[in-house]
Amino acid sequence: MKKIIGLLLSLTVAISMVIDSYIVFFNGPRHLSTAREKSSPTKTTTSTTQSKAYKNGTFTGKDVSTEWGTVQVRAVIQGGKLTQVDVLKYPDSEDRSRQINSRVLPTYKQEAIKAQSANIQHVSGATVTYRGFKGSLQDALNQAKQSNQQNQQQTGR
Structure with missing residues (x-):
């Protein structure tokens, strides 16, 4: 029994x-x-204040090395808002990495645009890609923010 x-x-x-x-x-x-x-609703308030801080243009984030490979993204800012995220580099040397990244990268891109920042939730099982994606995107957004601040200082705002 x-x-x-x-x-x-x-x-x-x-x-x-x-x-x-x-x-x-x-x-x-x-x-x-x-x-x-x-x-x-919580994120909407944050994105409204952050969205005006970006200068229009295309900004490429730094390469972020991870244990499975390099991640690099490009952020496109239009109208002061993050409108597009392109993944330029991501770990794809292993079948498992390709499988995970093909599933999570579209989600990360959509979530970043929705949040108007690099503050997104990671998908379980893709933590390494998340760290690289978030780090590179944050660098690109920092460039856009600095460019906007420099532009405002030059115009006297």
């Missing part, structure tokens, strides 16, 4: 692990978007 109970318990745990893995790797971005939508 103990063996049967142990077998059933093991089977239940194994099935739960398979279901959790499926949710994390195949349905992850949908859950992330839902969580971000619920917290968007």
Whole structure:
């Protein structure tokens, strides 16, 4: 009887692990978007104050080295707002890296545009890419912010 109970318990745990893995790797971005939508009122206030601090243009962030490779992004600012994020470099030498990055980079780009900053949530299983993406994007946004501050000083604002 103990063996049967142990077998059933093991089977239940194994099935739960398979279901959790499926949710994390195949349905992850949908859950992330839902969580971000619920917290968007807080972010809206932040993005409004930050959005006016950027100078229009294209700004390339620094290369950020990670244990799996280099990440570099380019930020496009129009109307004082972050309107586009292009990923120029990302870890793609391993099949696993390509799989993870093809899934999470579009999410990171959308979340950054929505937040109007590099302050985005990471996706579980892609922490290394997150650190590189966030670091490079923050550098690009800092360049846009500094350019805007220099421009304001020159015009006397």
